[in-house]
Amino acid sequence: MVVLVALGVFVLLEMAEGDAVDAYLAGLGAAGDPEFTANLRAQFGIDDSLGGRFFTYFVRLIQFDLGYSVAFSRDVSGVILERLPNTALLMMSAIFLSAALGMLLGGIAAVTRGGPTDAAITVGALIFNAMPGFWLGLMGIIVFAVKLRWFPIGGMSTLDANLSPIGATLDVARHLVLPVTTLALTYLALYVRLMRGAMISAATSGWVLAARARGVPALAITLRHMARPALLPVVTMIGLQSGALLGGSVVIETVFSIPGLGSLAFEAVTQRDLPLLAGILLAGTLMVVVANIAIDLAYGALDPRVGFANDREP
Amino acid sequence: MNRNSALTLGGVVGIVILALIVLAAMFAAVVTPGDPLNMVGRPLTPPFTDARFPLGTDQLGRDVLAGLLYGARVSLGVGVAAAAAAIIVGMVVGTVAGFSARVVDDVLMRITEAFQTVPTFLLALALVSVLGASASNVVLAIAISSWPPTARLVRAEVLRLRNADYVDAARLSGRTALAIAFLELLPGAVQPVIALVGITVGEAILVESALAFLGLSDPNLTSWGAMVADGRALLRNAPFLVVFPGVAIAGAVLAVTLTGDALAARLRIGGYR
Numbered sequence: 001m002v003v004l005v006a007l008g009v010f011v012l013l014e015m016a017e018g019d020a021v022d023a024y025l026a027g028l029g030a031a032g033d034p035e036f037t038a039n040l041r042a043q044f045g046i047d048d049s050l051g052g053r054f055f056t057y058f059v060r061l062i063q064f065d066l067g068y069s070v071a072f073s074r075d076v077s078g079v080i081l082e083r084l085p086n087t088a089l090l091m092m093s094a095i096f097l098s099a100a101l102g103m104l105l106g107g108i109a110a111v112t113r114g115g116p117t118d119a120a121i122t123v124g125a126l127i128f129n130a131m132p133g134f135w136l137g138l139m140g141i142i143v144f145a146v147k148l149r150w151f152p153i154g155g156m157s158t159l160d161a162n163l164s165p166i167g168a169t170l171d172v173a174r175h176l177v178l179p180v181t182t183l184a185l186t187y188l189a190l191y192v193r194l195m196r197g198a199m200i201s202a203a204t205s206g207w208v209l210a211a212r213a214r215g216v217p218a219l220a221i222t223l224r225h226m227a228r229p230a231l232l233p234v235v236t237m238i239g240l241q242s243g244a245l246l247g248g249s250v251v252i253e254t255v256f257s258i259p260g261l262g263s264l265a266f267e268a269v270t271q272r273d274l275p276l277l278a279g280i281l282l283a284g285t286l287m288v289v290v291a292n293i294a295i296d297l298a299y300g301a302l303d304p305r306v307g308f309a310n311d312r313e314p
Numbered sequence: 315m316n317r318n319s320a321l322t323l324g325g326v327v328g329i330v331i332l333a334l335i336v337l338a339a340m341f342a343a344v345v346t347p348g349d350p351l352n353m354v355g356r357p358l359t360p361p362f363t364d365a366r367f368p369l370g371t372d373q374l375g376r377d378v379l380a381g382l383l384y385g386a387r388v389s390l391g392v393g394v395a396a397a398a399a400a401i402i403v404g405m406v407v408g409t410v411a412g413f414s415a416r417v418v419d420d421v422l423m424r425i426t427e428a429f430q431t432v433p434t435f436l437l438a439l440a441l442v443s444v445l446g447a448s449a450s451n452v453v454l455a456i457a458i459s460s461w462p463p464t465a466r467l468v469r470a471e472v473l474r475l476r477n478a479d480y481v482d483a484a485r486l487s488g489r490t491a492l493a494i495a496f497l498e499l500l501p502g503a504v505q506p507v508i509a510l511v512g513i514t515v516g517e518a519i520l521v522e523s524a525l526a527f528l529g530l531s532d533p534n535l536t537s538w539g540a541m542v543a544d545g546r547a548l549l550r551n552a553p554f555l556v557v558f559p560g561v562a563i564a565g566a567v568l569a570v571t572l573t574g575d576a577l578a579a580r581l582r583i584g585g586y587r
Contacts, residue, residue, distance in 0.1 A: 123324075130516065132539070134539075135560035138560070247433040270529070272443070277443065285433070288432075
């Protein structure tokens with residue numbers, strides 16, 4: 001899978017007019033001297049035939065060598081690794097907040113089906129879903145950072161503060177409240193819809209009827225017999241959504257000036273740094289693959305019917 | 315029953331908002347003649363103070379209302395065109411994959427999964443920056459990055475239908491494989507795709523606005539996302555420059571989603587299921 005994506009990224013790079021050398025020369029303001037240009041091309045490994053170029057690219061990829069970033073004058077992989085933790089933190093917090101809030105609200109909506117609470121939750125989630133993330137973020141900045149001054153406007157941490165480890169953690173958390181909430185709210189509707197639907201379909205199932213007949217308390221039925229089976233489709237959705245969430249974080253990181261992969265992608269675009277952009281695409285894909293493997297493993301814990309192939313006979 | 319009436323209420327709201335936006339796009343030149351990118355008034359006129367500029371002007375003296383009306387053309391146009399292209403590509407790939415031999419199916423599905431693994435917005439961003447920021451390239455980029463869900467859905471439906479009696483009948487009557495795939499199987503698989511239309515168009519509008527917000531849109535066209543980006547610098551002093559276009563985007567996406575839902579629900583009730 002990752003190999004296929006790498007091939008696609010390579011095609012994308014080939015499609016681009018001009019290569020890294022052109023960009024580098026333009027940056028130097030020194031176009032002309034053909035010998036210098038040819039030397040640079042050889043140094044960057046881009047003077048071979050198409051097949052040769054792909055081979056070079058691939059061999060380097062396996063060694064985690066993503067090429068040289070012209071904009072940062074450093075190795076692409078170095079720049080990406082430096083930014084990756086911030087994005088991972090933002091994404092994971094947003095996924096958990098979005099899924100948890102979505103499950104809670106979806107559950108409440110399912111229990112109060114047809115009532116005003118249900119309508120309010122469903123409509124509210126739909127409206128947030130329709131809002132572009134960058135705009136919701138800017139609105140959040142106006143209200144909570146500019147007017148109320150509850151949270152900082154952007155960044156990942158206070159720059160010149162000399163804080164203890166606990167203070168520094170709290171500082172980062174304070175900076176992340178707005179971006180994480182923004183990102184989570186725009187993806188909330190999916191989880192609300194899914195949870196509500198799954199719980200309503202579980203409510204009409206035979207096992208819920210049986211539990212009710214046994215005299216199991218209503219709350220226990222809701223939690224154990226309706227909410228638990230409804231978790232599976234929600235968890236599946238988390239895996240499917242991780243890619244979309246990563247895409248959303250490009251814009252959110254730009255709005256809140258968080259130094260992560262997303263704002264890096266934006267910088268790569270504005271500086272026309274294609275090796276960097278390609279590296280970010282690959283890193284993003286890798287993150288999605290890892291997230292999905294983690295989700296597959298989580299299945300086993302949630303659903304006793306799912307296990308490793310050699311766990312037991314069916 | 316209550317649920318049904320709520321659905322139609324949502325549908326009605328969606329269709330009304332959508333109709334208003336379509337009207338705005340159609341009559342933009344009548345309501346606010348002239349190029350919306352021209353300077354027409356004193357910069358930063360607040361909204362609701364000057365009858366000539368009901369929604370105020372931005373820092374370059376451009377009429378905000380005109381920008382919104384013309385922006386409707388770009389957002390709806392790009393959104394619908396990109397979604398249509400994505401759905402057509404998805405239907406063709408899905409039909410071919412579902413109907414062809416195992417090998418072709420496997421190859422096509424691996425490609426589909428590869429496209430699905432790459433974060434959609436990152437892919438669109440990379441494509442536009444490689445191809446150049448023009449309206450047609452934005453459509454192309456969104457289409458390329460958002461066809462996989464349709465393809466998977468259509469493939470699943472075609473797989474379900476390929477052994478149906480009427481398909482066997484068509485095979486016996488000597489129709490070519492191509493005709494069976496696209497004239498017999500595809501129409502049967504269209505119904506679930508309808509449910510995706512609203513979501514796909516809404517997503518396309520959101521991606522377009524986000525690209526425009528990041529500066530990757532046609533510089534000669536007014537776009538809601540670009541208006542938000544322009545107003546961002548004046549967030550403290552003139553928040554209306556950011557608020558209005560954002561409301562427009564959210565309204566358009568909401569309208570398209572609700573209309574799509576209503577359409578899907580209508581078909582499900584009227585259909586054979």
